[in-house]
Amino acid sequence: MRALVLDGQLKSQSDYPDVEPRPGESIVKVLMAGICGTDLELARGYMTYRGVLGHEFVGEVVESADARLTGRRVVGEINAGCGHCDLCLAAMERHCPHRTVLGILGRDGCFAEYLRLPDRNLLAVPGTMADEVAVFTEPVAAACEILEQTRIARNATIAVLGDGRLGAIAAMVLKANDYAAVVGGHHHEKLARLNEIGIAGGFEADLRPGLDVVIDCTGASAGFARAIELVRPRGTIVLKSTAAAAASLNLAPRLNDIVVNEISVVGSRCGRFAPALDTLASGKLDVTALISAVYPLEDGIAAFAAAADPSNLKVLLKLS
Amino acid sequence: MRALVLDGQLKSQSDYPDVEPRPGESIVKVLMAGICGTDLELARGYMTYRGVLGHEFVGEVVESADARLTGRRVVGEINAGCGHCDLCLAAMERHCPHRTVLGILGRDGCFAEYLRLPDRNLLAVPGTMADEVAVFTEPVAAACEILEQTRIARNATIAVLGDGRLGAIAAMVLKANDYAAVVGGHHHEKLARLNEIGIAGGFEADLRPGLDVVIDCTGASAGFARAIELVRPRGTIVLKSTAAAAASLNLAPRLNDIVVNEISVVGSRCGRFAPALDTLASGKLDVTALISAVYPLEDGIAAFAAAADPSNLKVLLKLS
Numbered sequence: 001m002r003a004l005v006l007d008g009q010l011k012s013q014s015d016y017p018d019v020e021p022r023p024g025e026s027i028v029k030v031l032m033a034g035i036c037g038t039d040l041e042l043a044r045g046y047m048t049y050r051g052v053l054g055h056e057f058v059g060e061v062v063e064s065a066d067a068r069l070t071g072r073r074v075v076g077e078i079n080a081g082c083g084h085c086d087l088c089l090a091a092m093e094r095h096c097p098h099r100t101v102l103g104i105l106g107r108d109g110c111f112a113e114y115l116r117l118p119d120r121n122l123l124a125v126p127g128t129m130a131d132e133v134a135v136f137t138e139p140v141a142a143a144c145e146i147l148e149q150t151r152i153a154r155n156a157t158i159a160v161l162g163d164g165r166l167g168a169i170a171a172m173v174l175k176a177n178d179y180a181a182v183v184g185g186h187h188h189e190k191l192a193r194l195n196e197i198g199i200a201g202g203f204e205a206d207l208r209p210g211l212d213v214v215i216d217c218t219g220a221s222a223g224f225a226r227a228i229e230l231v232r233p234r235g236t237i238v239l240k241s242t243a244a245a246a247a248s249l250n251l252a253p254r255l256n257d258i259v260v261n262e263i264s265v266v267g268s269r270c271g272r273f274a275p276a277l278d279t280l281a282s283g284k285l286d287v288t289a290l291i292s293a294v295y296p297l298e299d300g301i302a303a304f305a306a307a308a309d310p311s312n313l314k315v316l317l318k319l320s
Numbered sequence: 321m322r323a324l325v326l327d328g329q330l331k332s333q334s335d336y337p338d339v340e341p342r343p344g345e346s347i348v349k350v351l352m353a354g355i356c357g358t359d360l361e362l363a364r365g366y367m368t369y370r371g372v373l374g375h376e377f378v379g380e381v382v383e384s385a386d387a388r389l390t391g392r393r394v395v396g397e398i399n400a401g402c403g404h405c406d407l408c409l410a411a412m413e414r415h416c417p418h419r420t421v422l423g424i425l426g427r428d429g430c431f432a433e434y435l436r437l438p439d440r441n442l443l444a445v446p447g448t449m450a451d452e453v454a455v456f457t458e459p460v461a462a463a464c465e466i467l468e469q470t471r472i473a474r475n476a477t478i479a480v481l482g483d484g485r486l487g488a489i490a491a492m493v494l495k496a497n498d499y500a501a502v503v504g505g506h507h508h509e510k511l512a513r514l515n516e517i518g519i520a521g522g523f524e525a526d527l528r529p530g531l532d533v534v535i536d537c538t539g540a541s542a543g544f545a546r547a548i549e550l551v552r553p554r555g556t557i558v559l560k561s562t563a564a565a566a567a568s569l570n571l572a573p574r575l576n577d578i579v580v581n582e583i584s585v586v587g588s589r590c591g592r593f594a595p596a597l598d599t600l601a602s603g604k605l606d607v608t609a610l611i612s613a614v615y616p617l618e619d620g621i622a623a624f625a626a627a628a629d630p631s632n633l634k635v636l637l638k639l640s
Contacts, residue, residue, distance in 0.1 A: 087553065095553035095581065149582065221572040233407065233415035242579050251571040252541040258587035259562050261415065262469065265585040267578035 003052045003112035004300040004317075010043050012300050016052065019114040026064035026119050028074060032131040033057040033110045033317045035307040036139060037164060037219050038242060039103070043304065046242070047105065054111030054317075055103040058125060058134040066119045075137040077121040077273050078102040094270050111300060111317060123273050126281050135316060136287040137276050139166060143173040144279060145271030146238050152179060152213055159183075159207050161227060162217035163190040165314050166240060168290055170217055171199045176284035181215075182207070189311045197289040216241050221251065228254050233261040238268050290314045323372045323432035324620040324637075330363050332620045336372065339434040346384035346439050348394060352451040353377040353430045353617075353637045355627040356459060356485060357539050358562060362424065363624065366562070374431030374637075375423040378445060378454040386439045395457040397441040397593050398422040414590050431620060431637060443593050446601050455636060456607040457596050459486060463493035464599060465591030466558050472499060472533055479503075479527050481547060482537035483510040485634050486560060488610055490537055491519045496604035501535075502527070509631045517609040536561050541571065548574050553581040558588050610634045 003016035019027050034056035042049045055078040061069045080100045081093030088096050102117060103109020125134045143166070152158070158174060160167045163185025171194070174181040183201030185191050191201045207230055214227040215238040227237045258265065279285060292312035295303035297319050307315040323336035339347050354376035362369045375398040381389045400420045401413030408416050422437060423429020445454045463486070472478070478494060480487045483505025491514070494501040503521030505511050511521045527550055534547040535558040547557045578585065599605060612632035615623035617639050627635040 092554065149584075221575050224575055234412065239575065239579050242576050251575070255541050255544055255559065255571070256562050258585065259559050259589055261587065262589055263587045264469075265578065265587075267581060267583045267585075269579055269582055 001113040002297055003108075004054065004297070004304075005051065006043060006053050007050055010053070010301060010304060012298065016112060019108070019116045021063060022116060023065070024118055025116045026061050026066065026069055026122060028057075028059035028076065028115050028117065028122070029062045030057050030059040030110050030113060030115060030319050031073070032135045032319065034135050034139070035303060035315045035317070037166060040304070040308055041219070041242065042104065049104060051103070052108035052110075052112045052115075053103050054109035055101070056135060056138040057110035057115070058131050058137070059110070059115070061122065062114070064119060069119060069122055069124075073125045073127075073134070074122040075125055075134055075273060075277065076102070076117045076123070078104070078138060079270060080107060080118050080121060111297065113297070113319060123277060125277070129281060130288075132288050132291065132316070133280055134277075136169070136285075136314075137273055137280060138270075139169045140173060140280055140285065140287070141271035141273050141276035142166065142240070142269065143170040143271070144276050145268050146170060146215060146240075147173070147177060148271060149266050149268055150213070150236055150238060152236070154178070156212035157210070158213040158215065159211050159230060160215045160217055161204060161223045162219065162241075163187050163194065163201060164217065164219065165290065166219075167217035168194055168199060168313060169285075169287065170215055170240070171201070172285045172287070173279065175199065176279060176282070187310050190313060193289075193313065197286055211235060213238065225251065225254055228257050228263065231261075231263055234263070236264045236266060238266050240268050242269070291316060294318050296320065321433040322617055323428075324374065324617070324624075325371065326363060326373050327370055330373070330621060330624060332618065336432060339428070339436045341383060342436060343385070344438055345436045346381050346386065346389055346442060348377075348379035348396065348435050348437065348442070349382045350377050350379040350430050350433060350435060350639050351393070352455045352639065354455050354459070355623060355635045355637070358424065360624070360628055361539070361562065367425065369424060371423070372428035372430075372432045372435075373423050374429035375421070376455055376458040377430035377435070378451050378457070379430070379435065381442065382434070384439060389439060389442055389444075392442075393445045393447075393454070394442040395445055395454055395593060395597065396422070396437045396443070398424070398458060399590060400427060400438050400441060431617065433617070433639060443597060445597070449601060450608075452608050452611065452636070453600055454597075456489070456605075456634075457593055457600060458590075459489045460493060460600055460605065460607070461591035461593050461596035462486065462560070462589065463490040463591070464596050465588050466490060466535060466560075467493070467497060468591060469586050469588055470533070470556055470558060472556070474498070476532035477530070478533040478535065479531050479550060480535045480537055481524060481543045482539065482561075483507050483514060483521060484537065484539065485610065486539075487537035488514055488519060488633060489605075489607070490535055490560070491521070492605045492607070493599065495519065496599060496602070507630050510633060513609075513633065517606055531555060533558065545571065545574055548577050548583065551581075551583055554583070555581075556584045556586060558586050560588050562589070611636060614638050616640065
């Protein structure tokens with residue numbers, strides 16, 4: 001089958017081995033997939049991943065032992081836990097130490113004609129929801145996770161650092177939940193686009209300190225240092241940035257600031273899909289406004305180049 | 321008057337200028353004072369402080385416009401806010417951006433015959449409480465702050481990193497509040513002393529990962545890196561370490577662990593004195609068991625050397 005494969009470098013292959021059935025797992029024909037910052041980091045060597053890239057998708061179940069799934073249009077939780085450890089039993093499969101992660105860790109991803117995921121990871125997409133919306137379930141879940149992990153006062157002053165894909169979606173989810181958040185970015189075009197679709201934003205350098213909550217979606221450890229400058233004493237920083245190229249920043253003096261100002265830092269990664277699907281179904285998020293380009297899988301290399309262009313927001317792959 | 325003064329280096333002076341009255345502030349004759357890790361850091365250059373050192377004390381009010389205070393034995397909150405800003409008005413004077421801090425920031429400290437603090441900072445000590453107990457109010461408040469800032473499950477697995485003064489007091493406060501905490505340290509003598517007084521502890525290298533809560537009282541940024549290794553996914557790290565000599569550790573890769581494992585990090589510094597005095601009055605903490613030595617103020621330089629000796633716990637100064 002055709003697939004975008006990371007093997008030292010990113011390759012578009014037409015002869016990648018077909019997905020084989022496995023007990024408890026369904027085979028899904030991919031309809032649409034999204035390229036995210038983590039994919040770009042993986043392609044640069046983060047986590048030394050080898051295999052098919054991609055973890056944001058909507059697809060159709062073509063083979064499953066679960067009759068309720070066969071033929072259904074689905075999205076899928078990307079972490080597949082062992083099912084036996086304490087974390088899995090506590091419904092925290094996404095922290096299972098033995099987990100595989102779609103397109104990130106030990107499991108081929110969704111930038112391919114077909115993928116395989118455990119039956120229990122798959123959620124049916126409402127019939128009325130377009131593929132172009134459902135494909136945003138994973139990043140919307142990651143943004144919803146912010147509100148699951150923190151208790152933010154209704155009138156809190158909130159900044160989202162980073163005008164990229166995740167920053168934009170985080171700001172949208174906050175707005176949909178009646179929080180007023182401002183995006184602080186570096187890219188005039190993206191900030192203008194966000195303003196067009198009703199997301200307040202401006203240059204990060206213009207943000208004023210004293211904020212109640214700062215959400216770092218920059219994808220760089222410099223964002224963390226900036227968040228510490230911007231948050232008020234006793235305020236909260238939500239860290240969403242995973243990054244490979246973070247090795248050179250000395251953050252030790254910032255630890256002192258965290259203690260002296262009694263700041264809380266909350267690491268936040270993946271979220272649950274069910275509330276994210278509900279949020280998308282509510283129609284409160286205009287996620288399709290974030291789509292900068294759609295490429296066929298065959299043009300995956302060009303799609304990656306477009307996703308790496310800082311003037312673009314979301315780049316999708318559409319499979320025929 | 322006699323004072324231990326930091327002026328590039330630590331000096332014992334007998335001719336330090338007397339404390340002058342100031343409106344809204346009381347003059348306190350110091351009875352007993354404690355040397356803490358922050359004092360040792362300040363003497364090494366942290367925060368470039370100049371003046372009389374010391375912030376842990378019990379004393380007697382000898383001059384005050386507040387008749388209820390005159391002649392009373394008191395302890396005192398060390399942060400003096402401006403009284404006008406949003407943080408002061410929200411009872412968070414200890415985060416006032418214009419604050420002075422006794423013996424730490426812009427205000428002479430308690431390693432002297434007399435000190436001055438705002439009337440509102442002073443709390444009367446119960447008549448039945450010995451000076452040797454009351455002098456622990458400040459570090460006990462800092463330890464109580466951990467439980468004010470976090471919500472720890474009753475059956476949580478908790479490690480305190482650092483077998484020094486603050487680590488020991490944190491473990492005592494947790495125990496007094498019915499939490500089971502284990503101290504992880506490096507010093508055989510101190511760990512043995514803690515075990516004698518009923519605090520569980522052992523070598524930090526023997527701690528096993530997967531802990532619900534890790535409290536870093538090491539005074540070094542390496543403690544933070546170790547805490548990240550030890551805490552479970554979705555667990556909590558409480559950071560109590562402020563340190564000058566933290567500049568060389570690269571923590572950026574650890575940020576990635578915080579995000580991937582969705583760890584919460586809570587910076588924690590000073591606490592409120594009233595609940596700390598109540599805790600001491602309850603008799604649940606055997607703080608005097610932590611006293612390694614008592615020196616007269618005249619021997620302050622020797623007292624500092626004793627406090628810096630890693631085999632010692634608390635070193636006190638007693639004024640005649």
